[in-house]
Amino acid sequence: MAQSVKHVLIVGAGLAGLRTAEELRRAGYEGELLLIGDENHPPYDRPPLSKQFMRGDLDSTALRPDEFYAEQRIELRLGTTVTGVDTAAHAITLADGSRLTYDQLVIATGLRPRRIPGLPEVSGVHVLRSHDDAARMRDHLGTAARAMVVGGGFIGCELAASFRMSGVEVVLVEPQPTPLAAALGEQIGSLVARLHRAEGVDLRCGIGVETLVTEGDAVRGVRLTDGSVVDADLVVIGIGSIPTTDWLADSGIPLASPTEGGGIITDEFGRTGVDGVWAVGDVAAWPHRVGRNKRVEHWTNAGEQAKITACALLGTESPAAQVPYVWSDQYDMKIQVLGLPALADEIRIVEDQGRKFLAHYFRDGTLVAVVGAGMTGKVMKMRALLRLPEYSAPG
Structure with a gap:
């Protein structure tokens, strides 16, 4: 297959997209390689955004120097939104109406943050997914007196830790009985809760957000479902993410239902079942050891899938799946x-x-x-x- 593939197009210039491009070159692919991203930043590392970048210890999280892309003959097209795909014609449509064709398409569009329906649109309320999200939050953090983090998953816990390390009072709200209960179970979640409380976090579990308290066009606090009102001039909504698949409507590419976690359904090599279309990273629902197709939103998973898909796309031997590994720096x-x-x-x-x-x-x-x-x-x-x-x- 390697000889017949002349033009690979990767949609999504995050970690999974970049790693796929790198692995294709490493596996011997010599054809055209186009990496498209809707942000204006070259591919960057997301994990530091909630930690070192947020605390001001790091300014650039770029994954590769600018000259890398020319050296590897990877055409990088940034600030470009893909709006649709015609799988029969092997072509994608861009927001400006133009079309690009491909031999093989790799989808690595990742996620967008989930929001709480019905909350007023006011300043001081943030989500974290992109570099620009993190930059706005970091700027606000410099003047904030008290922050509320809604959601005690990995991102919420990391942000709570970074805010405390920056000297800001923090209230962390989690509807489940403990932080990280969904990922690690309540028993271990209670140990994580103990860590945050020891660092001065006001941790409130088993409750959620009812609405925001505002003054003019700015947030001043949050009313919780237990009736209490918490003062806060910086609010972060960290309640999970939604796979970016809207642009695939009517494409014929198989998608998991929202109740199944969403995402693009693939086989164990990233094939979608549609000719010439693959999916990797956070947006991809690969077969999983839990017994169904499932998205895995972790840094190491993106790199592992990229290597497997690149080899399969070129018809070379794929590496064996590794033992899953995740880490989170907190304090x-x-x-x-x-x-x-x-x-x-x-x-x-x-x-x-x-x-x-x-x-x-x-x-x-x-x-x-x-x-x-x-x-x-x-x-x-x-x-x-x-x-x-x-x-x-x-x-």
Whole structure:
């Protein structure tokens, strides 16, 4: 197949899109390679946006220097929105009405932040997905007295930590019983809650947001579902994201339903089932060990999928899937997740040192995940002991 592919078009200039371009070149692809992004920034790393960039410790999160793209013969087209795809004609349509053709199309359009319906549109309310989102939030943080973070997932917890490290009072609101309950379970979530409370975060779990309290066109506080009103002049909505697939309507490319998490349905190599179309990264619902197609919104997953898809697209041997790995920096702690906590039916806390902890996750007595805070070596040495099921069939 490598000889027949002359023009690969990648829509989405984030980590997954860039990694796919890199892996194609590494695998020997010599044809045209176009990477399209709707932002005006070259591909950049998103994880530092909620941490080092937010605290002012880092200004650039660019993944590659500008000269890299010319050296690798990757045409980078930024500030360009793709509005549709004609899979029969192997062509995409851009916002200006022009069309571009392709031999092979890789979709890596990622996510957009989920918002709370009905909230008034006022200044001081932020979401975090893009570099520009982070820059606006960081500017506001410099004058903020008290911040509210709505949502205790990884991003919400990281932002709460960065705000506290910047000297701002923080209220963290999470509808579930603990932060990270959905990802790690309530038992480990309670240890994460303890960490944030020890750092001075006003953590309120089991409640949500009713509405904003405003003054003119600016936010001044938040009314919660328990009736309390919390003063805040900076509010971050971090309640998850939605896959960017609107432009694929009527394309025939298979999409998962919203109740299934959305995204583009693929096989274990990123093929969509539509000729010449692939999907990788946060937008892609690959077969998953939990027994169904599922999107995985993590940095390491994007790189692994990019390598597998690039090899499959060129007809070369794909690398074996790796053990999933995720990390989150909060205060002076690196929280690491190795394996698949969602598979577990039992959690055992192996060590608990107050801030640092280590937990093992089991399914039918078999180790399927390890989670630790401040236990880098002890987490990673368990990789060889994990026993995960093979990927299930698509569908």
